[in-house]
Amino acid sequence: xxxxxYTREHEWVKVEExxxxxxxxxxxxxxxxxxxxxxxxxxxxxxxxxERLAAVESVKAxxxxxxxxxxxxxxxxxxxxxxxxxxxxxxxxxxxIARLEMSDPSELDALMDRAxxxxxxxxxxx
Amino acid sequence: xxxxxxxxxYEAHVKAGGRIVDFGGWALPVQYxxxxxxxxxxxxxAGLFDVSHMGEVHLTGPDALPFIQRLVTNDxxxxxxxxxxxxxMCYPDGGVVDDxxxxxxxxxxxxxxxxxxxxxxxxxxxxxxxxxYDATVKNISSQVAQxxxxxxAAQTILQRNAADDLDxxxxxxxxxxxxxxxxxxxxxxxxxxxxxxxxxxxxPEDARHIWDTLLESGKADGLIPAGLGARDSLRFxxxxxxxxxxxxxxxxxxxxxxxxxxxxxxxxxxxxxxxTAAKQQGLASxxxxxxxxxxxxxxxxxxVLAAGQEIGRVTSGMFSPTxxxxxxxxxxxxxYAKAGTELAIDxxxxxVPVRVVKTPFYKKAYRKG
Numbered sequence: 001x002x003x004x005x006y007t008r009e010h011e012w013v014k015v016e017e018x019x020x021x022x023x024x025x026x027x028x029x030x031x032x033x034x035x036x037x038x039x040x041x042x043x044x045x046x047x048x049x050x051e052r053l054a055a056v057e058s059v060k061a062x063x064x065x066x067x068x069x070x071x072x073x074x075x076x077x078x079x080x081x082x083x084x085x086x087x088x089x090x091x092x093x094x095x096x097i098a099r100l101e102m103s104d105p106s107e108l109d110a111l112m113d114r115a116x117x118x119x120x121x122x123x124x125x126x
Numbered sequence: 127x128x129x130x131x132x133x134x135x136y137e138a139h140v141k142a143g144g145r146i147v148d149f150g151g152w153a154l155p156v157q158y159x160x161x162x163x164x165x166x167x168x169x170x171x172a173g174l175f176d177v178s179h180m181g182e183v184h185l186t187g188p189d190a191l192p193f194i195q196r197l198v199t200n201d202x203x204x205x206x207x208x209x210x211x212x213x214x215m216c217y218p219d220g221g222v223v224d225d226x227x228x229x230x231x232x233x234x235x236x237x238x239x240x241x242x243x244x245x246x247x248x249x250x251x252x253x254x255x256x257x258x259y260d261a262t263v264k265n266i267s268s269q270v271a272q273x274x275x276x277x278x279a280a281q282t283i284l285q286r287n288a289a290d291d292l293d294x295x296x297x298x299x300x301x302x303x304x305x306x307x308x309x310x311x312x313x314x315x316x317x318x319x320x321x322x323x324x325x326x327x328x329x330p331e332d333a334r335h336i337w338d339t340l341l342e343s344g345k346a347d348g349l350i351p352a353g354l355g356a357r358d359s360l361r362f363x364x365x366x367x368x369x370x371x372x373x374x375x376x377x378x379x380x381x382x383x384x385x386x387x388x389x390x391x392x393x394x395x396x397x398x399x400x401x402t403a404a405k406q407q408g409l410a411s412x413x414x415x416x417x418x419x420x421x422x423x424x425x426x427x428x429x430v431l432a433a434g435q436e437i438g439r440v441t442s443g444m445f446s447p448t449x450x451x452x453x454x455x456x457x458x459x460x461x462y463a464k465a466g467t468e469l470a471i472d473x474x475x476x477x478v479p480v481r482v483v484k485t486p487f488y489k490k491a492y493r494k495g
Contacts, residue, residue, distance in 0.1 A: 034162040036445040037423045057423045059161040059359050
């Protein structure tokens, strides 16, 4: 079973068993514009929910990507190092940023589903 | 954003899908299709910019020239009618009020084109210093819209819509009574991108017609509208200073690499004493170009390090679309300002190696002569 959850900082997390694949949403990418650089976490890095997991940079600005859940980084999407544009082309697919082995799956309960996220984006006045 | 000021082209930007941001109180597009595409268009073909937010100050009277000579650091005494001079305008302590373009539009009539966010401050400064001169000054910013067409195809496109021969307008010269798309305007061969191109000053009510006509006419040549994002990345690669970054009230034009535009041998101007003294004593810090050897993007405010110690700060930094790597301009202690010096930039807590390089990063493609 897999499901996608969303954060108020515009990350998405897709869960398959105990592995969380994390990226930034289509909405976030649209707001950021052309992405030119991604700073990835190193596999083995332990990270807590809410901490900085990665950074994505457009021509204009750098933005932090926060970990939606706690865990250990098991894989980072190295394809982004050469081709940050993948984030623009496929933010919810090939543009995934990192995979975490979750230490506390119950953290997922605090996140939004797509309908809630869409509502959140709308209410935020975007 | 209802409190933001709108240019006459605001509706056109919205219609074209421009992403409107608050730029110093103005509602302007940061981008349309994307900064990278717009940047590339200007380097390879052409881009159209709305720069109506820029301020224009009209100065007239028998003492207009002596007053300008007092006001700015560059020498305007040899300016001919239709000629343009770029100059810093300084405080007595050598700090910069603004960097401006001076257009001599008639014998005793000058236009000073100033940075949008500095317009009020500049106008006050000019008023405060004008007493004793037989000259009058007027802020005409709200009566003037400005459109820039920049890039290698700019002249071809503009010529198609111009009544005048644009070859007659040399680099940093203007035609004060030109006709573009049937409308009267002032056209100059100037810009802020490092490319050949023109700036068109027109009446606000004519701006939309000129904008639409040029965009339609230049479509097949690759002309697209370009926003503030590309304007910044283009000027950055050409190492053109931006007020508040490479020059400011606390960063003198000498520190900001504008020494060429500071004529210390000119009889007198505001800031001359302080700048002369600073030059004699040697500058404590100056603006340099920095190139990242590896990955990473430097940003404004990031510390510059030598052997782990902070020796400066980034004034402008970005991922250069043309070179595909992180570049920065930074104000650093003069002892580290020599090209080839190995330094580091603190990027989010990580010391990333950089090297001091000569600027501009991008060799300007101006059409001179």
